[in-house]
Amino acid sequence: MARGVLIIDRNRCKGCELCISVCPVKILSLDYENANIKGYQPMKILSPEKCIGCCNCAVICPDQVIEIMKGDTNHG
Ligand code: SF4
Numbered sequence: 001m002a003r004g005v006l007i008i009d010r011n012r013c014k015g016c017e018l019c020i021s022v023c024p025v026k027i028l029s030l031d032y033e034n035a036n037i038k039g040y041q042p043m044k045i046l047s048p049e050k051c052i053g054c055c056n057c058a059v060i061c062p063d064q065v066i067e068i069m070k071g072d073t074n075h076g
C-alpha cells in the first residue's frame with residue numbers, strides 16, 4: 001500500500017536521475033517514451049503503490065519537481 005503519493009511537475013524535470021538513485025524501493029525511472037517541454041525525458045513512477053513516503057526523491061531533486069502527499073492508504 002502506498003504511504004506517499006508523488007505529485008510530479010514533469011515539465012520542470014531535467015532527467016538528472018538523482019531521485020531514481022535514492023529511492024529505496026526502486027520505483028522511479030525515466031520516461032524513455034516521452035519528452036517534456038524542455039526536451040528532457042522526465043522521471044516517472046513505475047509502481048506508485050509501493051512508495052513508502054520516505055521523501056528521499058523530493059529532498060534530493062535540485063529543481064523541486066516532486067511533492068509528496070503523505071497518507072496511510074491501508075484501508076483501501
Ligand atoms: S518517497 Fe521514497 S519511496 Fe516514494 S518514490 Fe520517493 S524515494 Fe521512492
Ligand code: SF4
Binds near residue numbers: 012060061062066
Ligand atoms: S531529481 Fe528532479 S530533476 Fe532530476 S530526474 Fe528526478 S525529478 Fe527530474
